[in-house]
Amino acid sequence: MTKYYIAFLALIMFMTPCVAQNVAINEDGSLPDPKAILDVKSYTKGVLIPRMSSADRWAIKAPKGLLVYDTTTNSFWYSSQLVVVTPDSSYTVWENLATGYGWSVGGNHIGDSNSSYLGTKNRIPLRIKVNAVNAGIIDPVGKNTFWGYESGTFTPAYRLDTPGICNTGTGNLSLHYNNNGSYNTAAGDKAMMRNRSGNFNTATGANALHYNTTGNTNVANGSGALYVNSTGSLNTAVGGLALYNNRTGSYNTGIGYNTSLTRDSFSNATAIGYGAIVNASNKVRIGNSAVTSIEGPVAFSVVSDGRFKYSVKEDVKGLDFILQLRPVTYQFDVKRFNTQYSLSGIANENGNGNYALQTAYDEASSIRRSGFIAQEVEKAAVASGYNFSGVVQPKTAQEHYSLSYEAFVVPLVKAVQELSEKNKKLEQEIAEIKQLLQKLK
Incomplete structure (x- = not known):
């Protein structure tokens, strides 16, 4: 008994001068580092901190910084905050330290493909952030996938609201403001950036x-x-x-x-x-206006099945219409036409500074064309009482006249038929005159 008493007194005497000093625990008798309150050194042993289940850990009203090893999750946890709800109620916020299989920024050795992966074990969206801003989101619930700086950042799924589903955004700010739009695919910088509820x-x-x-x-x-x-x-x-x-x-x-x-x-x-x-x-x-030829191996055809035609009338004008037309040759100012109908602020067909396009303009403008002037054709149709479909009239001041030259075939056929009838009458009259002359002889 005396032996234990002496040993206890020796321990007290040894610890007393160290109360206000730093402490070293080692096997070689070395002094502690002056900046460490506790300096532990060993080449053959480690430190075991308290081990407990998740239930035991959650039961602790832990001060900030408490460290334990959770035997349920097989990982280290530390308390980051003690939240006081009421004077009689509080809970600890626990943070999980990296486990032995944690991914390192310096690279990892990978085991078999089934046991080693980068991902989650629950249905909470996986996020990747850059500068604390969303740069990647994979949502297993809404089946949304976003990849790119701020892609999908304001999608409600990540603002505790009702999200769209099955969206895929790849690129900076793609689908950035998507609200409840679904089944959208956007790939590229700011692609569909402002989509709200558009789908598919x-x-x-x-x-x-x-x-x-x-x-x-x-x-x-x-x-x-x-x-x-x-x-x-x-x-x-x-x-x-x-x-x-x-x-x-x-x-x-x-x-x-x-x-x-x-x-x-x-x-x-x-x-x-x-x-x-x-x-x-x-x-x-x-x-565009510089095109000089449109061709193909066969002629362009128009549906002309009598089974689908109704209100058929034989009111086509022939010679009355055709004789009022003025066939002309002309050159067409394609650049002026294009300037008239191009949109300001959009460089559609601006030949300035574009040698190839300007050359195409010059070539198209130099062609001596044959045809009619649409406004004159329109007047001829009105004068002859003919509802002619070959004139495409502008509906607004910003539109232009066009002619469908294939439509001229019909009044030309009618004119030929009318001339044929006149020829028959003339031939009959000539035959009668010949008979009278024969009788006179």
């Missing part, structure tokens, strides 16, 4: 469908394609700046760089070819 849209290219808000089922493929579209639906734009200025129009198609509309609300308008401009709904324009 596909945008590929920087700023494609940039201002779309509620438009549905649009396809924009190319940088700036359908750029200002907001509410228009079922539009298809393929090519850089294709249908750039369409805002509310629907069912429009633009194929080719810088295809556009002269108004942002057309419907069922189609522009095909570089710089092609459509100036009316329900109209197809192929090529």
Whole structure:
């Protein structure tokens, strides 16, 4: 008993002068580091901190900084905050330190493909941030996927609201403001950036469908394609700046760089070819003003099945209409025409500084063409009382006259028929005159 008493006194005497000093625990008798309150050193042993289950850990009203090892999760946890709800109620906020399988910024050794992965074990969206800003979100509930700096940042799923579903955004700010739009795919810098509730849209290219808000089922493929579209639906734009200025129009198609509309609300308008401009709904324009030939291996045909024609009348005007026409040759100022119908602020067909385009303008303008002047044809049709379909009249001051030359075939056939009838009468009269002369002889 005396032996234990002496040992206890020795321990007290040893610890007393260390109360206000730092402490060293080691096997070589070295002094503690002066900056450490506790300096533990060993080459053969470690430190065991308290081990407990998750339930035991949660039961602790832990001060900030308490460290334990959770045997349920097999990981270290530390308390970051003690939240006091009421004077009699409080809880600890626990943070999980990296486990032995944590991913390191310096790289990791990977085991088999099933046990090693980067991901989560619950249905909370996985986020990747840069500078504390969303740069990647994978949402297993709404099936939304965003990748790119601030892509999908304001999607309500990540603001405790009702999100859209099945969206995919790739690129800086793509689908940035998407509210409850669903089934959208946006790839490119600011692609579909301002979409709110539009659905089933596909945008590929920087700023494609940039201002779309509620438009549905649009396809924009190319940088700036359908750029200002907001509410228009079922539009298809393929090519850089294709249908750039369409805002509310629907069912429009633009194929080719810088295809556009002269108004942002057309419907069922189609522009095909570089710089092609459509100036009316329900109209197809192929090529820009510098095009000098449109060809194909077969002739263009028009549906002409009698089973679908009704109110058929034989009121076509022939010679009365044809004889009033003035066939002329002329040259066409394609550059002036294009300047008249191009949109300000959009470089559709501006030949200035573009040698190839200016050359094409010059070539097209130098062609000596044969035809009619639409306004004169219109007057001839009115004068002869003929509702002639070959004149395409402008509906607004911004549109232009066009002629459908194939429509001239019908009045020409009628004129030939009328001439044939006159010839028959003349031939009959000549035959009668010959008979009288024969009798006189």
